[in-house]
Structure formats: structure tokens, C-alpha cells
Amino acid sequence: MTTPDRPAAVDRWHRIVETNDPEALDALVADDAVFLSPAVFTPQEGKTATLAYLRAALTVFGDDTGFHYVGEWYATSSAVLEFVAELDGIHVNGVDLIEWDEHDRITRFKVMVRPVKGLQALVPRMAAQLGRP
Amino acid sequence: MTTPDRPAAVDRWHRIVETNDPEALDALVADDAVFLSPAVFTPQEGKTATLAYLRAALTVFGDDTGFHYVGEWYATSSAVLEFVAELDGIHVNGVDLIEWDEHDRITRFKVMVRPVKGLQALVPRMAAQLGRP
Numbered sequence: 001m002t003t004p005d006r007p008a009a010v011d012r013w014h015r016i017v018e019t020n021d022p023e024a025l026d027a028l029v030a031d032d033a034v035f036l037s038p039a040v041f042t043p044q045e046g047k048t049a050t051l052a053y054l055r056a057a058l059t060v061f062g063d064d065t066g067f068h069y070v071g072e073w074y075a076t077s078s079a080v081l082e083f084v085a086e087l088d089g090i091h092v093n094g095v096d097l098i099e100w101d102e103h104d105r106i107t108r109f110k111v112m113v114r115p116v117k118g119l120q121a122l123v124p125r126m127a128a129q130l131g132r133p
Numbered sequence: 134m135t136t137p138d139r140p141a142a143v144d145r146w147h148r149i150v151e152t153n154d155p156e157a158l159d160a161l162v163a164d165d166a167v168f169l170s171p172a173v174f175t176p177q178e179g180k181t182a183t184l185a186y187l188r189a190a191l192t193v194f195g196d197d198t199g200f201h202y203v204g205e206w207y208a209t210s211s212a213v214l215e216f217v218a219e220l221d222g223i224h225v226n227g228v229d230l231i232e233w234d235e236h237d238r239i240t241r242f243k244v245m246v247r248p249v250k251g252l253q254a255l256v257p258r259m260a261a262q263l264g265r266p
Contacts, residue, residue, distance in 0.1 A: 041224055041248045071230070073206030073213045080206045080213040082230065091174055095228055095245060097204070097215065112228055112245035115174045116252065123249075 009100035010072070010079050017067075020058055025051065029106050036110035038094065039123050050109060056129035057111070060122065061085050065092075077101070078108075087125060092118035142233035143205070143212050150200075153191055158184065162239050169243035171227065172256050183242060189262035190244070193255065194218050198225075210234070211241075220258060225251035 006014075009028070016025050033050040034043045044053055061067035061083075071082035078099040085092045094113035101107050113119045139147075142161070149158050166183040167176045177186055194200035194216075204215035211232040218225045225246060232241035246252045 036247070038247045039249045041250065071208070071211070073208045073211070075204070075206045078204070078206070080228070093245075095213070095230070097228070110247075112226075112247045114169070114171045114243075114245045116172045116256075117174065119249065119252075 005074070006072070007074060007079060007100070007104070009098065009104040009106060010074070010081070012104065013081075013096075013098065013106070014069070017058065017069075020062070022055070025054060025058075027105075029054070030101055030103075033106055034108050036108070037126075038111045038113040038119055039126075050106075052130060053126075054109065056126050059129050060087070060125045087118070087121040090117055090121040091115070092122060094118070138207070139205070140207060140212060140233070140237070142231065142237040142239060143207075143214070145237065146214075146229075146231065146239070147202070150191065150202075153195070155188070158187060158191075160238075162187070163234055163236075166239055167241050169241070170259075171244045171246040171252055172259075183239075185263060186259075187242065189259050192262050193220070193258045220251070220254040223250055223254040224248070225255060227251075 012028050016028065029047050029050050031047045033047050034045050035050040035053040036043050044050060065085040065087060067083060067085035069081050069083050073080045081096045083094055092113060094111055097110040098106055099108035113122055145161050162180050162183050164180050166180050167178050168183040168186040169176050177183060198218040198220060200216060200218035202214050202216050206213045214229045216227050227244055227246035230243040231239055234240050246255055
């Protein structure tokens with residue numbers, strides 16, 4: 001999917017989702033990036049933490065989940081991308097709220113997920129990828 | 134908050150949130166509207182069900198919750214509005230994904246909420262407003 005008015009940062013994010021390119025992801029995330037998870041209030045601050053969460057999400061939503069984006073909304077220096085996927089047959093519907101800086105590097109990445117069963121399927125899979133019990 | 138490029142349906146929704154005007158809400162929702170809750174996968178179909186959920190939400194996020202919108206993103210015939218509120222001290226952060234028809238009547242209203250504790254605070258309050266155990 002290519003749209004002529006798609007912001008550069010969103011375009012780069014889409015390519016990373018398609019290719020799972022770790023170097024491109026590293027280049028896209030700003031040093032002071034913050035990740036906000038669907039599960040926990042406390043922000044995960046810094047590029048290292050943000051990369052860890054994004055890599056975990058790319059792995060969890062990798063092969064065989066049918067992950068794909070179904071909607072996009074833009075504002076100045078931010079966008080919302082809606083996605084759907086299935087985790088072992090459980091429907092997951094969510095949004096990525098993405099903000100970027102003047103260099104088109106992501107400074108803030110927030111995720112929300114519905115319904116409750118989808119969130120309950122996602123949380124332990126993310127924890128496993130992040131090496132948490 | 135007024136923005137010159139805000140779509141008419143979004144503008145009308147904002148006025149309803151501010152005034153809690155039941156007639157304006159009734160006029161804004163299309164007959165074939167669908168409501169998708171943050172908690173449950175199954176869509177709530179039809180104007181009656183959609184109005185019931187929107188009225189319940191307006192009541193739950195009424196006085197003393199500090200409910201307000203913090204972001205807006207537009208596409209053709211749809212928008213995403215991000216909100217924050219507190220339910221008895223529990224932080225709730227969510228999005229309304231709103232679609233409308235050629236008459237600027239809402240045809241689809243989807244809500245996602247984070248974090249888990251915020252969703253857990255919201256669900257029983259919505260159920261109480263909807264008259265469910």
C-alpha cells in the first residue's frame with residue numbers, strides 16, 4: 001500500500017514492518033524516544049527501551065498472525081495506524097500512535113489494543129520476547 | 134478547541150461531549166451505526182445499541198473525571214480522537230475511531246483504551262450504566 005501523501009516516517013515504518021530490517025529500525029527511532037504500551041501506564045523511556053518493545057512486537061506479530069494495517073490517519077508530525085492480527089486464533093485489533101521529529105525519527109510510539117481477550121493474548125507474548133517472566 | 138479543517142461530524146461530536154445534548158446525539162448517529170467497545174469483540178449493531186453505549190460513555194466520563202481530548206487525526210470520512218480521563222484516580226487513555234456517511238452521520242464508533250488498569254476501571258462503570266450485572 002502506498003499513498004502519495006503518506007508522511008516519510010510512516011512510510012519508513014511500513015517498510016520496516018514488511019522487511020523486519022533491524023538497521024532501518026535503529027535509524028528510524030530517535031535517541032529520546034518513548035514507548036507507551038497498551039498494558040502499562042509507565043512510559044518506557046529512551047531509544048534502547050523503545051527498540052526492545054518494537055522488536056518484540058515485530059516478532060510477536062510476525063509470521064502466521066495475518067498482521068496488517070487497515071487504516072491511517074495523519075496530523076502534523078504524527079499519525080495513527082490501525083492494525084488487525086490473530087494470535088493463535090484470537091482477534092487483536094489495535095492502533096499505533098506515532099510521533100516524529102523534524103528529522104522524521106520516531107520520538108513516541110503508543111499502542112492500544114482491543115478487545116480484552118486480544119490484549120490478554122498479546123501481553124504474555126510480549127513479556128516472553130522481552131525476557132520477562 | 135476549534136480547528137478550521139475539523140470535519141463537521143467531529144465538530145458535532147465535540148459539541149455533544151461539551152453539552153451532553155441527547156437530541157443532538159440522536160441526530161448525529163446513523164440508523165445503521167455500529168459501536169465497537171474496547172472490551173468485547175462482538176460489534177453492537179444498530180442506532181439504538183450505539184446510542185446506548187455513547188450515552189453510557191458520556192455519563193461515565195462526565196463530571197469530575199477530567200475527560201478531555203488531547204489529539205485528533207483525520208482521513209476521508211473518518212477520524213481518530215485521543216482522550217485522557219481519570220476514574221477515581223485511575224488513569225484512562227483512549228481513542229475514539231469515528232466513521233461517518235455522506236450526511237455527516239456517525240456510522241461506526243470504535244473505542245480502545247489503555248492501560249489495563251484503566252480498562253478494568255472503565256468496564257464495570259459502563260456495565261452499570263448499561264444496566265448489566
